[in-house]
Amino acid sequence: MRNLTGQFRALVVAATIGFAPLAHAADTAIPATPEAGSFKIGIEPWLGYGQWHVAEAKGLFKASGLSDVQIVNFTEDKDINAALASGQLDAANIATHTA
Known part of the structure; x- marks a missing residue:
């Protein structure tokens, strides 16, 4: 079991290091302010999507x-x-x- 834990940690570290340049590139591509215009998001009736209605109701x-x-x-x-x-x-x- 101990060896599997070490392998898992190595995999997580390798994945994190491997994706670090992509994460940095994504951070620089995100604008500081949202673009003007409307944004339409589709949802279905499921409790897990309720946060969208809460965000709308609270003006978030x-x-x-x-x-x-x-x-x-x-x-x-x-x-x-x-x-x-x-x-x-x-x-x-x-x-x-x-999806």
Whole structure:
């Protein structure tokens, strides 16, 4: 068991070091302020996506400089996936098995 723990730690360290340049590049590409315009995010009725409604109700989007976030509700995977693929949404909270 001890050897597996050491191997796991080595794997985590190697993965972290390997992804460090990518993380730094991503940090420099993120703008300091959000772009102007609306942002549409699609969600489905699941308790785990409730944080989007909480954020909207508490004004957290506006407090972060996002003045027009629109939450679009869907009931079926096929509909949210089609909307995302066709460009009708900017983002979607979807399960990994449907992504």
